[in-house]
Amino acid sequence: MEHATVIVIGGGATGVGILRDLSMRGIDTLLIEKADLVNGASSRYHGLLHSGGRYAVKDQEAARECIEENKILRKIGRSCVEPYGGMFVRLNSDPADFEDAWVEGCRVSGIEAKQISLDEAFRIEPRLSKNVVSAYMVPDAAVDGFRLSWQNVDSARRYGGRAKTYEEVVGIITQNGKVKGIRTRNAFTGLITKISCDILVNVAGGWAGQVAKLAGLDVGVQPDKGTLIAFNQRICNHIVNRLHKSSDGDIFVPHGSITILGTTSMSVDDAEDTSTARDEVESLLAIGEQTFEHLRDYRILRCFAGSRPLYIPPGGAVGRSASRGFAIVDHGEQDGLEGMFTMVGGKFTTYRLMAEKLSDAVCKKLGNTMPCRTAEEPLVPEVPEEERKEARSYFPSYGTDLAATRLGPDRFKSVVRRLKQDPEKRELVCECENVTRAEVEEIANEPSVHQLSDIRRRTRVGMGTCQANFCALRSASIFADCRKGRQDDAAQDSLAQMKELLEGRWKGIRPVLLGRTIREMEMTRGMYELLFHVNGGATK
Amino acid sequence: MIKSDVIVIGGGIAGMVAALVSARNGKRVTMLTYGEGTLPLNSGVIDILAYDQQHHYVENPMKAMESLPEEHPYHRIGREAVEEGISFFREVMGANGLPYAGSFDRHLFVPTAVGTLKPTSFAPRSLAGSRVFQGRRKIVVVSVRGLKDFYGSIMLENLKKELGESRSYEVAVVDPNLGGGRDITTQDVARWLESDEGRRNFVAQLRSRGGSDAVFIVPQVLGLKDGELSEELEERLGAPLVETTCLPPSVNGMRVQRILIDALRKAGVNIVENTRVIGAKVKGSKAISVTAEGCARKKEYTAERFILATGGFYSGGITMRDFDKPKEVVFNLPVSFVKGEAGWANDKLFSDQPQGFAKSGIRTDAAMRPLGADGKVVLENVRVCGRMLAGYDFCFEHSGNGVAISSAYKAARE
Numbered sequence: 001m002e003h004a005t006v007i008v009i010g011g012g013a014t015g016v017g018i019l020r021d022l023s024m025r026g027i028d029t030l031l032i033e034k035a036d037l038v039n040g041a042s043s044r045y046h047g048l049l050h051s052g053g054r055y056a057v058k059d060q061e062a063a064r065e066c067i068e069e070n071k072i073l074r075k076i077g078r079s080c081v082e083p084y085g086g087m088f089v090r091l092n093s094d095p096a097d098f099e100d101a102w103v104e105g106c107r108v109s110g111i112e113a114k115q116i117s118l119d120e121a122f123r124i125e126p127r128l129s130k131n132v133v134s135a136y137m138v139p140d141a142a143v144d145g146f147r148l149s150w151q152n153v154d155s156a157r158r159y160g161g162r163a164k165t166y167e168e169v170v171g172i173i174t175q176n177g178k179v180k181g182i183r184t185r186n187a188f189t190g191l192i193t194k195i196s197c198d199i200l201v202n203v204a205g206g207w208a209g210q211v212a213k214l215a216g217l218d219v220g221v222q223p224d225k226g227t228l229i230a231f232n233q234r235i236c237n238h239i240v241n242r243l244h245k246s247s248d249g250d251i252f253v254p255h256g257s258i259t260i261l262g263t264t265s266m267s268v269d270d271a272e273d274t275s276t277a278r279d280e281v282e283s284l285l286a287i288g289e290q291t292f293e294h295l296r297d298y299r300i301l302r303c304f305a306g307s308r309p310l311y312i313p314p315g316g317a318v319g320r321s322a323s324r325g326f327a328i329v330d331h332g333e334q335d336g337l338e339g340m341f342t343m344v345g346g347k348f349t350t351y352r353l354m355a356e357k358l359s360d361a362v363c364k365k366l367g368n369t370m371p372c373r374t375a376e377e378p379l380v381p382e383v384p385e386e387e388r389k390e391a392r393s394y395f396p397s398y399g400t401d402l403a404a405t406r407l408g409p410d411r412f413k414s415v416v417r418r419l420k421q422d423p424e425k426r427e428l429v430c431e432c433e434n435v436t437r438a439e440v441e442e443i444a445n446e447p448s449v450h451q452l453s454d455i456r457r458r459t460r461v462g463m464g465t466c467q468a469n470f471c472a473l474r475s476a477s478i479f480a481d482c483r484k485g486r487q488d489d490a491a492q493d494s495l496a497q498m499k500e501l502l503e504g505r506w507k508g509i510r511p512v513l514l515g516r517t518i519r520e521m522e523m524t525r526g527m528y529e530l531l532f533h534v535n536g537g538a539t540k
Numbered sequence: 541m542i543k544s545d546v547i548v549i550g551g552g553i554a555g556m557v558a559a560l561v562s563a564r565n566g567k568r569v570t571m572l573t574y575g576e577g578t579l580p581l582n583s584g585v586i587d588i589l590a591y592d593q594q595h596h597y598v599e600n601p602m603k604a605m606e607s608l609p610e611e612h613p614y615h616r617i618g619r620e621a622v623e624e625g626i627s628f629f630r631e632v633m634g635a636n637g638l639p640y641a642g643s644f645d646r647h648l649f650v651p652t653a654v655g656t657l658k659p660t661s662f663a664p665r666s667l668a669g670s671r672v673f674q675g676r677r678k679i680v681v682v683s684v685r686g687l688k689d690f691y692g693s694i695m696l697e698n699l700k701k702e703l704g705e706s707r708s709y710e711v712a713v714v715d716p717n718l719g720g721g722r723d724i725t726t727q728d729v730a731r732w733l734e735s736d737e738g739r740r741n742f743v744a745q746l747r748s749r750g751g752s753d754a755v756f757i758v759p760q761v762l763g764l765k766d767g768e769l770s771e772e773l774e775e776r777l778g779a780p781l782v783e784t785t786c787l788p789p790s791v792n793g794m795r796v797q798r799i800l801i802d803a804l805r806k807a808g809v810n811i812v813e814n815t816r817v818i819g820a821k822v823k824g825s826k827a828i829s830v831t832a833e834g835c836a837r838k839k840e841y842t843a844e845r846f847i848l849a850t851g852g853f854y855s856g857g858i859t860m861r862d863f864d865k866p867k868e869v870v871f872n873l874p875v876s877f878v879k880g881e882a883g884w885a886n887d888k889l890f891s892d893q894p895q896g897f898a899k900s901g902i903r904t905d906a907a908m909r910p911l912g913a914d915g916k917v918v919l920e921n922v923r924v925c926g927r928m929l930a931g932y933d934f935c936f937e938h939s940g941n942g943v944a945i946s947s948a949y950k951a952a953r954e
Binding site for chain 1: 578581582583587595597652653654656657658659686688691693694697698723726785786787788854855856858859860861862863864881884885887888889890891895897898899922934935936938940
């Protein structure tokens with residue numbers, strides 16, 4: 001039977017953080033994820049690396065944790081963080097006394113909040129509403145949740161950490177009040193595997209309650225759905241927050257060439273519920289346009305939703321008033337099941353700290369005295385400038401730096417080799433995100449890739465301006481080519497893969513079908529339904 | 541102030557056909573265009589109707605047309621104008637070296653860049669696949685080294701499903717030696733094949749792959765202008781060549797566009813490019829003029845009649861900044877649309893029913909005049925055609941250029 005000292009359930013930011021932390025301390029650790037890595041709340045959010053300003057009034061402990069982790073992640077995850085800086089703006093309709101409390105809250109939490117003149121605010125953010133009456137700068141940043149998480153896994157691998165995706169935990173094996181292992185089911189083959197372990201860590205986020213139930217335990221997790229809108233343009237150059245009591249639709253985060261606005265807060269029964277609807281979009285737009293009055297003139301790329309896994313202690317609050325803090329449950333102490341921990345709650349910005357705390361608890365149990373080193377060592381080494389320089393003769397325009405940050409040093413080297421050997425691999429599969437054929441082929445051959453959408457999340461193919469209009473054909477064709485001869489492989493049915501990729505895009509487009517977005521859909525449908533006849537029935 | 545008999549707003553396929561028909565009827569025509577329309581995107585084949593509203597394939601488009609819902613523009617256009625309009629289009633193409641094969645009562649099949657077969661009513665000889673598949677056992681997909689968006693293996697995978705396992709399938713790679721480190725397009729290859737050297741080279745690379753029961757499937761590269769190259773190359777290779785539909789840009793769409801523009805110039809149509817029409821002057825139930833924004837200043841164009849061919853949402857003829865508030869940008873005509881989220885879009889993109897949003901547009905009477913919510917004509921001297929029309933989802937039913945050409949023909953004749 002396969003064995004790991006520690007099994008971590010859940011491939012979100014916290015899970016990969018723990019995998020890295022324990023692996024660096026020399027503990028044999030295996031991560032199990034039921035779908036692809038980072039498919040839950042860790043990618044379905046703003047992509048905001050909080051300065052802590054958001055929590056400065058309500059929860060100064062969380063605010064302090066944010067600013068400390070913010071500084072650490074800028075250092076260890078340089079290629080994942082876009083250090084734009086953040087702005088808090090108060091509108092004339094927002095209460096003035098909150099501003100005073102906020103300034104004081106930032107001060108005591110150690111967040112540098114610097115007031116700037118309105119002239120300066122309008123100079124650096126020209127599209128801001130003229131109803132802004134005061135503005136502050138804070139060290140917010142944008143962060144790529146996908147990339148940061150994969151880099152954690154890459155880092156863990158260098159220390160012997162392992163990760164399995166598309167394996168769902170369907171049973172927890174216990175004996176005499178002690179955890180012995182798990183049973184997993186493969187998403188594609190349905191095959192059941194038993195894996196034994198000494199310690200089991202449940203960090204399944206919104207699904208943590210269901211996982212705990214497999215061991216007959218009760219953990220209070222309330223999935224709280226937040227809906228966000230991605231605009232096809234950069235509306236602002238900084239993260240722009242409303243300076244008022246935290247509410248819906250009051251944060252704008254620029255990422256590369258897009259901007260994300262969010263979010264809503266709505267209790268849902270199931271963390272799988274990532275549905276979005278027109279009324280959520282409309283309410284986000286109505287609030288968002290108070291900060292940026294021309295908001296509706298921008299093309300919406302798509303909307304998406306994720307569930308915050310809020311921890312609800314018995315009798316605790318829900319929704320916006322529930323704590324954004326996190327909790328570690330030692331089920332040995334709480335329920336008499338030795339060897340199992342659950343951690344829920346928290347936020348992306350503090351994932352590393354959460355992982356450290358949990359890893360400390362695990363190490364204590366295992367008698368391991370190695371200190372945590374995740375705050376000191378960069379996630380992945382930087383791609384050296386000489387290598388980038390060489391690559392620039394094969395990569396299109398600004399694609400070199402994008403690819404270097406996406407791929408990390410080892411894969412980057414391999415992709416550059418492919419580009420060098422065969423000029424045809426320089427074909428741009430995705431013009432929006434500057435992805436070459438060589439990069440798609442590199443990722444398509446990785447063991448963690450099972451379907452086209454896995455390649456999308458890794459390379460960003462299909463996630464840009466055209467929302468897979470052009471690259472659906474290209475990536476499905478290349479994927480099928482790379483996997484030729486593999487029996488029962490999803491890639492073999494290239495039309496199904498292509499359609500699934502486009503249906504995935506449609507899910508986020510459907511609720512935002514306004515004029516400019518309809519325009520894009522006329523084109524997508526014209527190409528795939530009309531020209532390629534992919535929705536054809538029997539015609540003969 | 542610039543005066544014409546007819547002003548056509550929009551330079552896509554509907555606008556060009558409407559302008560040409562009007563000019564050939566002796567009118568002084570001005571065509572105001574902004575952008576290109578969709579011809580360079582859409583392969584230029586003429587779909588009339590391939591699926592009914594339940595998404596069942598229909599054998600006979602003209603017959604199936606009769607059972608379309610009442611709102612469908614084909615009921616306004618009428619069978620006669622569909623036949624006359626498309627025949628007119630075919631005559632123009634035929635007279636300029638791009639004859640269209642096909643018929644009104646049964647489909648022909650065009651291979652696509654993913655290897656499926658697409659039903660359509662009329663296509664240039666070079667795209668009309670069903671002409672050649674009968675009895676041919678050897679299918680050779682010709683890909684071009686360095687060419688984007690044409691992948692031999694995905695074509696083989698799906699052609700096998702469409703044409704059956706009993707034939708042989710292979711990919712032949714032609715190297716035009718055009719690489720030089722950049723992606724090359726179908727236009728580059730078409731230009732190469734227009735040179736004697738290119739054709740000689742192409743034939744030399746493919747000759748051994750042919751045979752008497754072979755057929756070559758190629759990207760849209762058989763010449764930029766007309767159908768002559770396809771005939772010549774077939775003769776030299778001793779086997780038929782078929783082009784596929786493809787991702788934009790479409791060389792065949794550009795062939796059609798070029799022929800129509802030449803015909804418009806010959807017919808004396810005044811084409812004004814880079815001119816966005818932003819409003820109109822209306823007196824009672826009559827449009828007096830339209831206002832256009834050119835490079836430098838606003839201009840007013842006056843005419844007896846206006847034909848609106850501004851391409852719906854895709855080309856900006858209809859905008860929608862807020863939910864449930866679509867707007868027609870020139871005459872502010874009432875836009876017919878499905879209110880509310882439920883009927884606006886289906887759960888699936890590739891659905892078994894039409895998409896509600898795609899049916900948005902202007903309702904007209906049988907003379908293609910715009911109607912208000914009360915069913916009365918809003919502007920007597922305005923005609924509406926092409927993608928501006930309400931009541932049809934062209935992607936779902938495969939009716940794009942069929943509606944565009946026939947409605948334009950009717951708008952210009954009525």
